[in-house]
Amino acid sequence: MSTLSTNITAGFDVEKVREDFPVLKQTVHGKPLVYLDSAATAQKPACVVEAIRHFHEVDCANIHRGVHELSQRSTAAYEETRAKTKKFLNSRSRNELIFVRGTTEGVNLVAGTWGRKNVREGDEIIISAMEHHSNIVPWQMLCEITGARLRVIPMNDRGELILEEYAKLLNARTRLVAVAHVSNALGTINPVKQIIEMAHNAGAVTLIDGAQAAPHMKVDVQDLDADFYTFSGHKVCGPTGIGILYGKAKLLNAMPPYQGGGDMIRTVTFEKTTYNDLPYKFEAGTPNIAGGIGLGAALDYINAIGLDKIAAYEHELLVYGTEKLSAIPGLRLIGTAREKAAVLSFVMEGIHPHDIGTVLDRQGIAVRTGHHCAQPVMDFFQVPATTRASLAFYNTAAEIDALADGLAKVKEVFS
């Protein structure tokens, strides 16, 4: 291990953290697993696995309807996650937090309810050039239905949004601005506070896709003044199939419901149905109770370590990884924003990302290869795909060394 990598581990007890993740203690193809795909999904600490097991083994019951003991326990545990999320995002009230399946559903909920009610022909919706497909397609679908126009904030060669161009796109027809807090394909951290302020000055509503930000930095929706903010549980070390949509109460109250069904109603007759209050108005049907409880355990875990410490440690890993990969001849980093999360997306001259991914996999190294659900980003950089190593606080500098060694092996095979 180099001097630099020793320094990194000195400030943060990563070995202790790794003890919390059973999945990391395995070999893949005979080599120790090096998991560098946390932007796709983060690994789960034992406490999250245990919380889900405990629910299924001890407290399992449906929520919000039973008077019996188990139902009360499961309701309390599930709703406790809403309270934890209120602290996690610093929202004003728990009523502003809607359980959804994940970020994708969060965006679709807003497009399908707020969008259908407020967007008309001739209106404009602004997204950015670095959005994930899940923050492009729902808006395209809304535009198709309403006759609104989709406009795109361009980026520069580093993968940073060009705010001067954004300013020119804003006008009286702009209804909504929807951008990623952090780009999944490039790692760029966007200046969302400024983006939101500019949108508000133009009278537009804002939605922030927080899928890649929530795991890596402190998010304060009041400080950002975001109208909507959404993230996925599984990227913050929680289970899949659960996520959160934050919305300002004023907006949520004025929106029509999302899906109809049980739990989202107050009274139902064949003549007329009245809807439940926030947040239940948007939560039809039996939810992912185990997922919600698992998410609560994940937020506790992240908070116990501290997002400030996580962000600082991951930044050191990013600096080390950037230096290490930049030293490899023929390797080009895609996404070199000055404000960046720990994502290392790259291409190698003459070697396709899928071949890189396969050779790395045989050395126990898990990376993502492909377009990362961001085809417009690939088109912009004129590459069909990239290889992406995405880091989390349980990764080590030694694993970055393993990646660099793995890439040397890739070059050996394809030289």
Place this chain on the structure above:
Amino acid sequence: MVHELYEETILDHSKRPRNCHAMEDADRKAEGYNPLCGDKLKLFLKMDGDIVKEVSFVGSGCAISTASASLMTESLRGKTRAEALALLEKFHDLLTTDSPVTKDLGKLVVFCGVRDYPARVKCATLAWHTLKSALTADSNNSVSTE
């Protein structure tokens, strides 16, 4: 280890693909696309009645998909339409089943290692799916493997 997948012939054909050019006077053309990897391929066929006279391709893809397209073009020349489709079936079996490797696949047996890499089967079959599309429909077609 990876050398079973990236066998010498495969590496050779991925670096120096054979019959890799467009064909102006092709009788049949088809396009293949793998949305998962972004691999793209255009296939050109010149027929003499029922017999494949010339084959070429252009495209961009990984080592496996490029080598597969290259080796496919070499193995098709002189085959009847029915023989070409039969070869496709055998090739598909080679990649997806544990069936013993048969001699009539010729050079294509080098892809035997792909069966241990399920995620890469789509790469190796893209050219062949495109061939099927070119041979079985009227003319310009597009096929996608996902």
